[in-house]
Amino acid sequence: MTGTDVADVKRPSRRTRTRRVPTWMRRPGVVLGFVILLAWAVIMLVPALIPYDPLETVGPALTPPDGQYLMGTDALGRDNLSRVLAGASTSVLNGLAIVVLAATVGTLIGLVAGFFGGWVDEVCMRLADLVFAFPGIILAMAVAAALGPSIRNAVIAAAISWWPGYARAVRSIVLSLRESEFVLSNRLSGVGPIRSIAVDLLPAVTGSVLVLAMLDIGGAILFLAGLSFLGLGAVPPDPEWGSMISGAIQYFDQWWLAVGPGVAIVSVVLAFNLIGDALRDRLEPRLQEIQGEAR
C-alpha cells in the first residue's frame, strides 16, 4: 500500500525514521485484513456469540434495529444479526471449498496436460477455453440450475467454472520443467510417468498453486454469494448472505435487511483481497511469470 521501499532508496535521510516503524505497520491493509478475518473466525468458532436461533421467530416481523435486536428482524421475525453471524460459516467455508476443489482439479488437469502433451493437452486446453467462453457467473448459473439448488451443487458449479485458471498456470510451469535435468534423469532411471508427476512435478507447482488460491478466496466467496443471490445456493431457511440480500430486495423501507449481510460480505471479501493484494505485490515478478506464461 505504501511505497516506503522506494522512498527509502531515493531519500536515505528518511531511512532512520521509517526504520523505527515495525514492518507490519507499513502495511495497514494487511493488518486490517487479518483483524477482520480473526473476528470472523472467532464468531464462527464460538456459537455462543450468536444471540438468537437464526432459524426461529423471536420477535415481531420487520422490527427496526433497537437495543434488543441490534440489526432488526426480518419478514418472519427472525433476528437479523443472528442470521448474519450464522451465515459466516456457510459463506466462508463453502467459498474455501470452491477454491480447494478448483485448485485440486485444475492442478491435476494441468499436470496431465503439460506432462503428456499431444492430444491430451489439446483436449484439456480446449475444455478450458470452453469454460472461458461463458462470461462471469453464466456457466455456474446454468450448471447450478441443472443440478438443482443446494449449497453443495453451487460449490460444484462454481468449481467447474474456476478450475481452468489453475490448469493453465500449472500446465505452463510443467511445460517449462518437463525437459529439465532433474525430471529427465529420473525418467531415464526408470521412473514412470505417474511417479514422475507426483514426485518431481507436483512439488514444483504447489507453491504457485497456493499463491493463486490465496488470491482467489475473496472472489470465490463473492461468487458463491452471487449464486445464492440468484436462488441457486443456500436453500431458504438457512442463513446465507447472498440469499438474504436477494430476499431484501422487496423490502425497500427495511434497509437493515440488506445492510447487515452486505457489510458482512464486503468485510470478508475485502479482508481476503487486502491480504491477496499484498501477496501479489511481494511476489509480483514471479506471479507475472506464473500468470504471464499461462497466456
Add this chain to the structure above:
Amino acid sequence: MTSDIATTAGVVSEETTPAGPGSSARSGGYGRYLGRRALTSLVTLWGITLVSFGLSVLVPINPETTNLSQQALANPEAVQAFRAKFGLDAPVWEQYLNYVKGLLHGDLGISQQTGNPVSHDLTTYAPATLELVLVATAMSLFLGILLGVLAAYLRNRWPDHLARAISLIGVSLPTYWLALACSGLFFRQLGWLPGSGRLDPTMEAPPHVTGFYTVDALLAGDWSAFGSAVSHLILPATVLAVSTLGMILRFTRSSVLDGLGSDAVKAARAKGLGRSRVLVRYAVRLASSQIITVAALSFGFLLAATVYVEQIFSWGGLGQYTYRASTNLDLTAITGVSLVIAVIFLIVNFLADVIASALDPRILLR
C-alpha cells in the same frame, strides 16, 4: 477473480502460438491468423452447444418432473407421450442432432415462466440490456483506462495508490448490494435520480427502431424522452461500470507499465521526446491491443452482471428475465440465456482479436 481474468485474456495469444516463428507475418499472415482464429471460435461454438445440450437435456435427471404437472406424472401414458414428443426416448446423439437442428431454427424451447418461446423473450428483452451494457462498458473503459494510465505514469505516487484502492474496493463489492445501496440512497432517500424502469412512467416509449430508447428518442426528435432515458440509465450503468472498473484499471496499468519499460520507449526518451508525449504516442499505443482485449472481456462480464443489477432497477431486460428465471428455476430459459450470452461473448472476443491484431502485428508472430 482477477487472476483468472488475466488468464482469460490469454486465450487470444495461446490459441495462436504454433505455425513456426515468423512464417506468417510476411505473406498473408493476417488472413491465416484470422482463419485459425475463426476455426478455434467454431470449435468453441460447437462446445457451447454441447454444454447447453448437456445442461438442458442430460443433467436434469427427470425432465418430466420439471415440465409436467403432478397429475400428468401419475399417468404413465402422459409421461410416455411427453418423452416421445420431445424425443427423450431416442439415443443421445439423435437428441443432440435434433437439439442443434432446433437451435438453427432459433428454437430454444418454451420458458415455463412466461409461456413464450425463449427466443421470443430474448429478442424482446435484449435491446434494453445491450443499451445498458454498452453505456456501462463505455463508462468503465473511459474511467478505467484514464486511471490506469495515470497510475502507471505516476507509479507509486498517490494516484497509483488511489487507483489501487479503487480497484480493490471494486472487486470486493457485490454488484447487487451496490445496486441496492445506490437505489436506496440516490433514488429513494435523496430522489436525485430515477431508479426504476427505463423511462418516466408518464412517457410513452419512442417508436421502435433499434430498441435503444436513447437512440430511438433521438431518431424521433423527442428530447424529453431522450433526457428521461439518459437519466434512467445513470444509476444502473454506474453500478455496472464499477464492477469491471477494477479489472480494466489493473490491466491497463500493467500493460502501460510494460510499454513504458519497452525498448521503443527507452529509445524515444533517449531521442529527447518528452515524458507525456512518449506516454501517449508510445506506451499507451503499445498497450492498445491489450486494452481492446480487456474491453471485450469486460463487455462479456457486464452482460453477465446485469443478472445482479436489472431486477433491482426494474430494468426489464435480459438480466431481469434471467434473475426471474433463475429464482424460479426455469431451466429452459436459463440454458437459453447462457447459450446466447456465450455466443455473443464469442463474437465480441473474435472481433476484439481482429481489431487487436490489426493494431498490433506482433500478435501474428506469437
